[in-house]
Amino acid sequence: MKKSFRLLTLASIVLVTVLFMNAIHENEVQSITNTHKNYKIQALELPANLNLAGERVPIEIPDVRERMDRELLVNTYWQSNGLLLIKRANQYFPILEPLLEKYGLPDDFKFLALAESGLIDETSSVGAAGMWHFMKTTGKEYGLEINKNVDERYHIEKSTKVAAEYLKKSKERLGSWTLAAAAYNAGNYGVASRLETQQVDNYYDALLPDETERYIFRILALKEVISNPRKYGFVFDESDLYTLEKTREIEVDTAITNIARFAKNYGLNYKEFKKYNPWLRENHLNNKSRKLYQIKIPIR
Numbered sequence: 001m002k003k004s005f006r007l008l009t010l011a012s013i014v015l016v017t018v019l020f021m022n023a024i025h026e027n028e029v030q031s032i033t034n035t036h037k038n039y040k041i042q043a044l045e046l047p048a049n050l051n052l053a054g055e056r057v058p059i060e061i062p063d064v065r066e067r068m069d070r071e072l073l074v075n076t077y078w079q080s081n082g083l084l085l086i087k088r089a090n091q092y093f094p095i096l097e098p099l100l101e102k103y104g105l106p107d108d109f110k111f112l113a114l115a116e117s118g119l120i121d122e123t124s125s126v127g128a129a130g131m132w133h134f135m136k137t138t139g140k141e142y143g144l145e146i147n148k149n150v151d152e153r154y155h156i157e158k159s160t161k162v163a164a165e166y167l168k169k170s171k172e173r174l175g176s177w178t179l180a181a182a183a184y185n186a187g188n189y190g191v192a193s194r195l196e197t198q199q200v201d202n203y204y205d206a207l208l209p210d211e212t213e214r215y216i217f218r219i220l221a222l223k224e225v226i227s228n229p230r231k232y233g234f235v236f237d238e239s240d241l242y243t244l245e246k247t248r249e250i251e252v253d254t255a256i257t258n259i260a261r262f263a264k265n266y267g268l269n270y271k272e273f274k275k276y277n278p279w280l281r282e283n284h285l286n287n288k289s290r291k292l293y294q295i296k297i298p299i300r
Contacts, residue, residue, distance in 0.1 A: 044073060044076060046065065046072065050224070052181065052220060053177035053178070054177075055176055055177055055178050057204070061204060067213065067214070067217050068221070070217070071220065075221040076225060079233075081118075083234055086225075086226055086229050086234055086241070087240065088118065089114060090241035091119070091241070091244055092119045092244075096113060096156075096160060097110060100164065103161050104168060105163070105164040105168065108177075108219075109167065111219045111220075111222045111223045111226065112219050113163070114226070115219045116132060117133050121278045129153040129154065130151075130153035131159060132159045132160065132163040134153045134159060134162065139152070149280075149281060149284070150279060150281065150285070151279055151281050152279050154278040167180045167181070167184060168180075170183040170184065173188055173192065174188070174191060174192060174195075176202065176203070178203045179195075179203050181216055181219060182203050185215040191206075203216060244276075245300065246298070246299045247276055247298050248297055249297070250294070250295050250297055251295075252295055253290050253291065253292045253293070254290065255284070255285055255286055256284055256285040256287070258283060258284060259273060259282075259284060259285065266297050267300065276296040276298060277296055
């Protein structure tokens with residue numbers, strides 16, 4: 001009996017000591033990291049079936065694996081940006097998806113638009129504009145109207161059509177959708193000349209400028225995270241996601257002298273009107289040529 005009591009007492013002392021040391025360790029970790037004890041940043045397992053438009057990513061190649069790992073880590077642990085992109089994707093992917101199908105582009109290219117602009121109608125530091133980030137010269141070359149009054153790079157339907165035309169021509173020239181996507185970043189000539197110089201014929205074997213080296217992997221990482229948000233720790237309700245009101249189109253073939261006043265006729269203020277028609281860049285529409293424009297009006 002006494003022996004059993006001594007063993008029990010000894011075991012209790014050991015247990016208390018272990019718990020005490022663990023508590024000290026946790027406090028030390030807490031003081032070092034300045035984060036909650038349950039917060040962890042862990043390495044990510046790369047999916048085995050990564051592909052862009054059905055074209056396999058050879059992650060067995062060490063540098064390909066490392067580059068993919070980098071972008072997946074960045075887009076997983078840049079949590080605020082990731083959640084914003086998930087919310088915007090819910091807003092604009094329903095518009096982009098049928099357009100990509102209509103114009104013969106693989107569905108994965110909606111993630112290229114996401115990588116380019118974050119689905120924001122903004123102008124980059126080098127002058128690329130709209131959701132697809134077209135430069136003026138390229139947009140005009142493909143038939144978009146671009147001036148101070150009207151800039152169709154901000155017209156989601158027309159700019160998506162142009163993006164599809166550009167990417168399909170690139171694919172025809174370079175031989176794959178992956179190279180076409182790379183050319184969207186570096187230009188057809190830039191990619192083709194490097195492939196020729198280096199005597200290779202695919203993206204994953206080529207040495208390209210740093211931005212283009214990361215470009216495809218960023219698209220792939222966004223595809224993986226946006227398609228599997230909860231797998232990467234993003235938790236939200238449907239009500240948290242952004243949406244757009246349904247719209248109808250009205251046709252206009254004359255000038256609009258005052259868009260703010262024009263918008264009021266449809267129960268909208270100027271800001272609301274521009275949200276759905278960002279390609280109208282001023283508070284008037286010149287339209288001296290009597291061109292037929294389609295203007296979106298929210299259905300309320």
